[in-house]
Amino acid sequence: MAPIGRNLLQALTDYHRRTIHVPRVRRVAQALAPLITEAGGAHSLLDVGCGDGTIAATVGRTVGAERVVGLDVALRDQVAIDAYAYDGGLLPFDDDSFDVVLLADVLHHATDPLALMRECLRVATVGVALKDHLAFGPLSARLLTLMDHVGNAAAGVAVRGRYFALDEWFALVRRAGGRLTVMRWPLQIHDLPWRLVTRSELQFAALIEHAEGAPTDFRAPDPDEEL
Secondary structure: OOHHHHHHHHHHHHHHHHHHHHHHHHHHHHHHHHHHHHOOOOOEEEEEOOOOOHHHHHHHHHHOOOEEEEEEOOOOOOOOOEEEEOOOOOOOOOOOOEEEEEEEOOHHHOOOHHHHHHHHHHHEEEEEEEEEEOOOOHHHHHHHHHHHHHHHOOOOOOOOOOOOOHHHHHHHHHHOOEEEEEEEOOOOOOOOOOHHHHOHHHEEEEEEEEHHHOOOOOOOOOOOOOO
């Protein structure tokens, strides 16, 4: 690549990190940490699909976790936590190895989202702290796909273009042996002007606990318009 091309690419990467990545990390962590605290806290966290590890590191500091570990199918050279490569299948840990598993914008990238959710619940004693997207129709699904391509281009993450509606989320969690007990929606992740496109209504955070021990009085948001 010519020097001018390298300089332009670096400038765009720096701009994306400053205006999109850093605010996103802060707000995702601010959304997930209270879910964990409300569930009784966590001494250990596993971040599946940890990326650069900054979300898990921030959540860990906030909740006082003594052990924070990450896994990723495309492990980066520099990660803010202890992290290991894995193949995207079975998690390389025994049952109940961690208090809470983090899934931050990861499940919609998974080859088998149901199998991954089952694995996350298997290794978690408390449950899964989830940040992901809601799709309300074809237009929002196309918008989310575009957002994913832009946001994941530099890291080379596969974009599958598969996003779940609310009833599909409930079905997936139930089939995995969990129950969605707390949900934060809509969720502001990006600053203006990006928020005009990325839409807080398409973002949510949730706590998923084991079905046998979870409360039954959760009420889901009921959006009355298709986005």
